[in-house]
Amino acid sequence: MVLKFSFKLVLYLGLVFGSLYGVQRVVDEGLRNSVYKEFQVWNDIYHSRINADLIIIGSSRASAHFSPRILDSALRLNSYNFGMEGYDFKMQYAKLRVYLEHNQPPAYLISSMDIYSLYKRDKLFDYEQFLPYLNDTIIQRLCREGYGHKLNALDFYIPFYKYYTEPALVAEAYNALVLKTPPASGIYYKGFKPYNERWNHTFEKFKKEHPEQQDQAVSNDQMDLFETFLGDCRRRHIKVAMVYSPEFYEMQQNYSDRDSIMQLYTDVSKKYAVPFLDYSKDAMCYDTTYLLNSQHLNKWGADVFTEKLATDLKRIHWINAF
């Protein structure tokens, strides 16, 4: 009786897990065809649809500030924005490495810098974007070891486990694969995510709650990785420019180590002979018309900034004529 029960239990569990594996594959496939939010960018990468001349990497300041439409028009090339919200340089570089495995290397690369670029983050932010790609070794290593708290072995080895608390993703996979209806919102042009709002006054609230200066330490690991990245780009003949886009001037006074971090960026740019374009003293930093909050330009600010950047890149002959 025990044998009969065990056999039937194994058969039953096999059927269930086998089916869940099938369902997971379908959901993965659906999301790999989705154009919703971050999936659009990852799918473009994995389907080798980018092959851009110019790539922008960085944080949410990259994704909100650098308009590929304006860069394409002004510089007459094909650009793509890989800005990632909530991540440090380690994940930004990982995304570039995944890109390079599936696409032609770009001729040019802009690394959007900010005070937190080389600050170590340890949380897996917006982890849902990685779920369809957990079989990629770079993504897998980062999700399991690089950033704690969210994904564990069960997400990798139990079929469908990674989706069982994500009904919205399952629904989106169904939309993308079966209904083939584009999402009502969350579609970006080449990874560009502009903020369509005016100054939102969150900085005033932040100042009241944090009147003291903020510390932000540059991680040695992140610094080493950044230099490895610059060396790697040099080997691949990718021209790099470091760009510090505008931020609200009052926020700059909140950083206790700002001067030393900016000096660090200047020093590394000289060491690797890459231009460092610093817009942190630009007039836009003093005009909230162009800003959403202390860290981010709004849509109108992003357009003005990108135009300025394109002009300056041509002026310093960083971009060869196309």
Added chain:
Amino acid sequence: MLFNSVEFLIFFPVVAVLHFLLPHYYRWFLLLGASCIFYMYFIPVYILILIFTIIIDYFAGIWIEDAASQKLKRRFLIGSITANVGVLAVFKYYNFFIGNLNVAFHDLPLLKIALPIGLSFHTFQAMSYTIEVYRGRQKAELQPGIYALYVMFFPQLVAGPIERPQNILYQFYEEKYFDYQRVTDGLRRMLWGFFQKIVIADRLAILTDPVFNHPRDYNAPSIFVAVVFFSFQIFCDFAGYSDIAIGSAQVLGFRLMENFDRPYHARSISEFWSRWHISLSTWFRDYLYIPLGGNRVSIQRRYFNLFIVFLISGFWHGANWTFLVWGAIHGCLLIFEIMSAPVRRNLSKWSGIAQAPKLKGVVERLVTFTLVALAWIFFRANTLGDALYMLQKAPHGLLELQFSSVRALASQLPQSFGIKNLIISIFAILTLEGVHALQKERKIERVWGLQPALLRWSWYYGLTLIIVIFGVFERRQFIYFQF
């Protein structure tokens, strides 16, 4: 540890396998250890409260049995009950009383402690032991480990069924064997319990929680639908838990009492209470209502007894005026049912509905469900003000609701709920009622085993996939855990 968690899905098979591998003599120790782990998964230090009541009641049982006089027996019983009720009073009711006194006195201190999970359940189970020993209907348990297991047995530790010592204590001495039919029946019952909890109850909560928490932010149709959905949510949440508890105990070889018997098929409030949370309603009947005199007193005294029992039953559920009002409503409904019985009999004869028993049954069930659903408003609402507001709005909601299509219906509900949740909820409730219809007169138990293996396996497989794919896995606690 929640039943609807990955931890339990690992914990339970391990305990079950070890249970059957170990020699019988050591099994109680395994179950006791597993029950400790299960309980300590919530707030570990609270096991000290359990240990305290276990020690008190273990010795109280022995002293009651050995006491030379009835007076001394009664003293030990009172001591045991005082200790148990005292624990309840401190952890569950202190802040309620002090909060109400602070309306006048303002600065009496409140306790900042979390309610120990399942406190009301295991306290009542412990009290039933000492009362039965006092009544001479149960011998005192001399093995402290077995007594501790009686209080802490993990399938029913935190939300019942509230067992009687005569039903379960002797089972811990029985040698359990692996029985294929019993184990598969138990697993099937657990599966059904998970479906009720994860697919139905937790999905309905997506609508009911925000509406009950902020009723003034929602329109009347949303309030009406939330009231109806909450009736099913609380049933599926609690009956689902009971099914998992009874099923898991069955796998291990233990028989727990039934706790629900299709309560929304009841034709009267009194019948409802013979079908809903049966272990609690029989506990109150045996240990409160009958000692107060039960039915063997004057009619006015009987009404008084009923009212008091339901008032206390309401208070057992929670330290809030809303629970007291809920209990009082049910008490009043029962009293009205008894008082109006002759009038209702004459009315059904006069109207002719007595000649159509099926129609009469439908009307009675509908009326009973409506009364129970309206009473649930007080059970779930955060304040009396919210409850009265919802009570006023719900009938308007029914009148305003558009039933022309599912899409039309969904458009009147909060956007956050959406048509997808509405369709899944309706489908799940229909499945539930379909199974209940088959369970009538125990038909389902008789015929299910006779069905072809392909049909049975398709049902188990389909139900499992529905739970995994359509279940809501946001780690929502069982509603009755808070009691």
